[in-house]
Amino acid sequence: MVRVVRFHELGGPEVLRIENVDVQGPGPGEVQIRVRALGLNRAEALLRSGTYIERPVLPSGLGLEAAGIVEALGEGVDGFAPGDAVSIVPPPSMVRWPAYGELASFPARLVVKHPPSLGFEAAAAAWMQYLTAYGALIDIAGLRSQDFVVITAASSSVGLAAIEIANVVGATTIAVTRTSAKKRALTESGAAHVIASAEEDLEARLKEIAGPAGVRVVLDAVGGPSFEPLTAAMSRGGILIEYGGLSPEPTPFPLFSVLSKSLTLRGYLVHEIIGDSARLAAAKSFILEGLTSGSLRPVIARTFPFDEIVEAHRFLESNEQFGKIVVTV
Known part of the structure; x- marks a missing residue:
C-alpha cells in the first residue's frame, strides 16, 4: 500500500484526500518512480474543480510533474536502471498518469535523467x-x-x-x-x-x-x-x-x-510540443543545457510537505506566489 492523493467529488482544495491504495507495477513502456517531490500547476486545480480540458473519472488522481528515483521498469524499457534520479515531462493525461503519490508510473519517453546538481525539488519544478x-x-x-x-x-x-x-x-x-x-x-x-x-x-x-x-x-x-x-x-x-x-x-x-x-x-x-517527438527532443536539449549551465534556474515560491497538499492547493489559488509551488514526498 502506498499513499496517493485523490478526489471523489469536484470542488475546492478541501476535496483532496490522502488515501492508501494498492499500486500496480509499471506497464509496458513505462517507468515507475518513487516520488520525492511534486511540482504544482494551475491545471491540477482546474481538474479538481471540473474546469480543465480533461475530465476526471471519479475518484481521480491528479498531478503533472514529479521527480524521484526509478523504482521499476516496464517491459521494453531500456536506458534506465533502478536508483536513477529522474524527473517527469508532463504527460498528456494526468488522469491516466497521475503524479500525486509515493509511487507513480509514466511513459518512458517522458522520463528524463536531469543534472544531479539540480536536486529533486528544483527538478520537479522545471519541465512544465x-x-x-x-x-x-x-x-x-x-x-x-x-x-x-x-x-x-x-x-x-x-x-x-x-x-x-x-x-x-x-x-x-x-x-x-x-x-x-x-x-x-x-x-x-x-x-x-x-x-x-x-x-x-x-x-x-x-x-x-x-x-x-x-x-x-x-x-x-x-x-x-x-x-x-x-x-x-x-x-x-x-x-x-x-x-x-x-x-x-x-x-x-x-x-x-x-x-x-x-x-x-x-x-x-x-x-503540442510534448506530443511531437522531434520538437520534444529539441526542447529537452535546450532546457537540459540551460539547467546544466545555470542559465535556467527554477524559482521555488514555497515548499509544502505531502501531508499538507490541501494547504498547498489553497496557496496555489491565492495568486500570492512568485514562482513554483513544490510538495515534498
Whole structure:
C-alpha cells in the first residue's frame, strides 16, 4: 500500500484526500518512480474543480510533474536502471498518469535523467514551465536577439521561465504584472522592463519602451481587455501567443490592429510540443543545457510537505506566489 492523493467529488482544495491504495507495477513502456517531490500547476486545480480540458473519472488522481528515483521498469524499457534520479515531462493525461503519490508510473519517453546538481525539488519544478515557455518563444515565435518580447503574468512559473529563456536568446524582456508589489523581484529575476498594468497605461508604456519598431512577440496568459493595448503596441507581422485565460472578463478581438499590422494571434498548449517527438527532443536539449549551465534556474515560491497538499492547493489559488509551488514526498 502506498499513499496517493485523490478526489471523489469536484470542488475546492478541501476535496483532496490522502488515501492508501494498492499500486500496480509499471506497464509496458513505462517507468515507475518513487516520488520525492511534486511540482504544482494551475491545471491540477482546474481538474479538481471540473474546469480543465480533461475530465476526471471519479475518484481521480491528479498531478503533472514529479521527480524521484526509478523504482521499476516496464517491459521494453531500456536506458534506465533502478536508483536513477529522474524527473517527469508532463504527460498528456494526468488522469491516466497521475503524479500525486509515493509511487507513480509514466511513459518512458517522458522520463528524463536531469543534472544531479539540480536536486529533486528544483527538478520537479522545471519541465512544465520551461517546456511551455520554450515551445511558445523558441519553437513557435522563433524569438531573436533583436526582439522585444512581452510576458504577462510574469511572476508565474511560466512567466519567470520565459524571462530566463528570452535572456538566453538575448531578446529584450518586458514583464507585465498587475501591481508594483512584485516589480523589484521581477527585475532581480532578469526582466529588462516591468510594467504594473493596474497602475500604468499599458499601451503607452509598451510604445515608450519598444519605440517605433514595436513588440514582435507577446506571450500572454491573461486575455481579457489587455488584448487591445497589447496588440496596439505590436510590430507589423508580430505574433501574440495565448496560453491561458486568467481574466474573468471577455476578450475582445482587436480587429483594426490585426488587419493593419498583419498580426498572428495563436492559441497554444504545451501538449503540442510534448506530443511531437522531434520538437520534444529539441526542447529537452535546450532546457537540459540551460539547467546544466545555470542559465535556467527554477524559482521555488514555497515548499509544502505531502501531508499538507490541501494547504498547498489553497496557496496555489491565492495568486500570492512568485514562482513554483513544490510538495515534498
